Amino acid sequence: MNFFADALAWLVDPANYAGPNAIGIRLLEHLGFTLVTLVLASIIAIPVGFLIGHTGRGRGFAVGTSGAFRAIPTLGLLTLVALTVGIGLTAPYVALTVLAIPPILAGAYAGFEAIDRKIIDAARAVGMSEGQIVRKVELPLGLPLLMGGLRSATLQIVATATLAAYVADFGLGRYLFAGLRTRDYAEMIGGSILVILLALALEGLFSVLQKLVVPRGVAAGRPTDVRAGTTRPPR
Amino acid sequence: MTWIWSNLDLIWDRTLDHLLLSVPPIILSFLIAVPLGWLAHRYRVGRGLILTVVGLLYAIPSLPLFIVLPFIVGTTVRSPLNLIIALTLYGVALMVRVVADGLASVDRDVRQSARAVGFSSRAEFWQVELPLAGPVLLAGMRVVVVSTVSLATIGAVIGAQSLGSLFTDGFQRGIQAEIVAGIVATVALALLLDGTLVLLGRVLMPWTRSSRRKATGVSAPLQARTLPTGVAA
Numbered sequence: 262m263n264f265f266a267d268a269l270a271w272l273v274d275p276a277n278y279a280g281p282n283a284i285g286i287r288l289l290e291h292l293g294f295t296l297v298t299l300v301l302a303s304i305i306a307i308p309v310g311f312l313i314g315h316t317g318r319g320r321g322f323a324v325g326t327s328g329a330f331r332a333i334p335t336l337g338l339l340t341l342v343a344l345t346v347g348i349g350l351t352a353p354y355v356a357l358t359v360l361a362i363p364p365i366l367a368g369a370y371a372g373f374e375a376i377d378r379k380i381i382d383a384a385r386a387v388g389m390s391e392g393q394i395v396r397k398v399e400l401p402l403g404l405p406l407l408m409g410g411l412r413s414a415t416l417q418i419v420a421t422a423t424l425a426a427y428v429a430d431f432g433l434g435r436y437l438f439a440g441l442r443t444r445d446y447a448e449m450i451g452g453s454i455l456v457i458l459l460a461l462a463l464e465g466l467f468s469v470l471q472k473l474v475v476p477r478g479v480a481a482g483r484p485t486d487v488r489a490g491t492t493r494p495p496r
Numbered sequence: 497m498t499w500i501w502s503n504l505d506l507i508w509d510r511t512l513d514h515l516l517l518s519v520p521p522i523i524l525s526f527l528i529a530v531p532l533g534w535l536a537h538r539y540r541v542g543r544g545l546i547l548t549v550v551g552l553l554y555a556i557p558s559l560p561l562f563i564v565l566p567f568i569v570g571t572t573v574r575s576p577l578n579l580i581i582a583l584t585l586y587g588v589a590l591m592v593r594v595v596a597d598g599l600a601s602v603d604r605d606v607r608q609s610a611r612a613v614g615f616s617s618r619a620e621f622w623q624v625e626l627p628l629a630g631p632v633l634l635a636g637m638r639v640v641v642v643s644t645v646s647l648a649t650i651g652a653v654i655g656a657q658s659l660g661s662l663f664t665d666g667f668q669r670g671i672q673a674e675i676v677a678g679i680v681a682t683v684a685l686a687l688l689l690d691g692t693l694v695l696l697g698r699v700l701m702p703w704t705r706s707s708r709r710k711a712t713g714v715s716a717p718l719q720a721r722t723l724p725t726g727v728a729a
Contacts, residue, residue, distance in 0.1 A: 335649075336650055336663045416555055
């Protein structure tokens, strides 16, 4: 148990909150990386997912890709890209954007697909244009599932950003790798605890967000959790 | 390509290491998840608690878990046992919800009929509910298989040997072919185990072979909801 006491001591040691390797800076790096990757993947995945969900075309393709992607090992993709483009942040950005696309894509099209066809027919019958149907009907009703996709993508990115420190000097993962190399268990466990807390905090944030985006008047309140299906587990 | 041909032995050894790391968690997570999922299905209070705990477990990133776990359970960081426990936890986290949903998807009329013809509650579970939830469980286990095989590679970073070792070694020595070989072998192993599971499902659940939807008692919309996307097809 004294390993954990050491880790706690490491976590509260003021020395770890100063200089270029300060916990605050590593935490911000980690969060910033997560946010940028999430935005990059969303820019690609959300429009495509909406298109698939709205038209119903290309569903087989979307299901196939999210299934096949699950088998690809993150570490393999990361090291392969890193070997090609060199050490630094480019490889993690590329590898993680690629891996974050399937869950977001699945959330986007599943959200549209889960909507009762009668509702869309009714919207069409009262004279809404296709654009209006997407904006005013499909988007709000599909939002909870899209949020579920973003949630699992975020968790994956946060988890894998830790791993990305293997090829780049950044984020909370540094503590894990530095600790491993020097057998500094306090740093290693302390860093691990920080990552776990960050992941749990984001999970909590998203569960609140997911409840908030359910449109008022939707009786079947809770959105179906899509994580088990559309995603890979945390890395 | 030359690297691959001259290192087939190494790839084969790492594949065996990988199998030893990933098969036990797959089997263990099924054995642990069924009773937990049953509890979550049977008792309302248990449901909230169990599903919340497994949900949080699932949110924990793997690398930190691999590092922290040995200090909790008393193994060493590099030991395969440590990885097996961690991977089992993820498998359970994935499967418990699937088991609960699968059991809930069994038609109420079917269960009542079983009771009416004299099944005890134990017989009802083993002979009616569990087999009828089978296709949903199979779909869940296919996700567990693929993700466990893929996740096991992470262990290489902390020094546990698996196909992931080809990534770390290939990266350090700058051998692209080694990394590619590792990726291909991991994906192939995942698909192989997945195929085995599908075959096993056909043997154990002969009724799913024809007129799938009618026979399982799982209604189509529920199936669409509980079956993980990407596996449903």
